[in-house]
Amino acid sequence: MLAAVATMVGLGIWQLQRADWKNSLLASYEAARDKPAISYPAVPVEDDPSYFRRSSVNCLEVIDWRAVSGRNANGQAGWAHIAHCKTSGGEGPGAHIVAGWSKSPEDPEWGGGLVDGIVAPDSQYMVRLVASEPVAGLQKSQEPSTDDVPNNHMAYAVQWFLFAGIALVIYFLALRGRNKAASQA
Structure with missing residues (x-):
């Protein structure tokens, strides 16, 4: 016994x-907001995934969409629309971009383009870029927050x-x- x-x-x-450890990690994430923008992490490093840094990515083509529960900038519940994008000649993992928010889970009409935003955690693909400005007639998604990181x-x-x-x-x-x-x- x-x-x-x-x-x-x-x-x-x-x-x-x-x-x-988690408190110092969250403090580093908070500090990342004030750092200069980085290149979108094509292959994120698990020990340093660059969460909460500003970045941009050029979505050459939307390969697929997924809609997950999310909130808009006003906190209203609905659907966050995540585009899986081709970012180069087909090599690499591409990018996952939260293109915006809507009340419907239906895929929006958007073929791609340059997107600025914040790198955020993604449960399936480690990182995603949350667009600063929505595309395809969507509303702005809620910005990623360290409050959403379990502690x-x-x-x-x-x-x-x-x-x-x-x-x-x-x-x-x-x-x-x-x-x-x-x-x-």
Whole structure:
């Protein structure tokens, strides 16, 4: 039991360390907003994906669309329209561009062009560019925010410390019950 409690305390400490790491990462993302624009990361680096930096990309051709739940600049819920674009002669991963927002999930009519915006996290492709100005008659999407990046390591740390405390209480209650039973026998 004591080994299990030690493991839980260790996991709690690890989550505290991860919380410090995540807070410094989020601070670097916030600082990225003030840095100069970069080239769109054709092949993002996992350790430094350039999130929240200004960038631009030339969408030569829209290969495909996907609509995901999103919000417009006013916070209204609807659909963010993400264009998968060809950016060069067919080599490379291309680019994923949040072209704008609408109330309908139907694909907009847009063949491509130069888009300025902010590099943001993408659950499927690591990065996407959120257009500063919408295209194809769409409305402006909500700007990416570090508030949308999950940061729940402190809650996990508290959870592990509570598990350890509860395990100790149960262990001592079990020992007390066993000692009472032994003294009555």
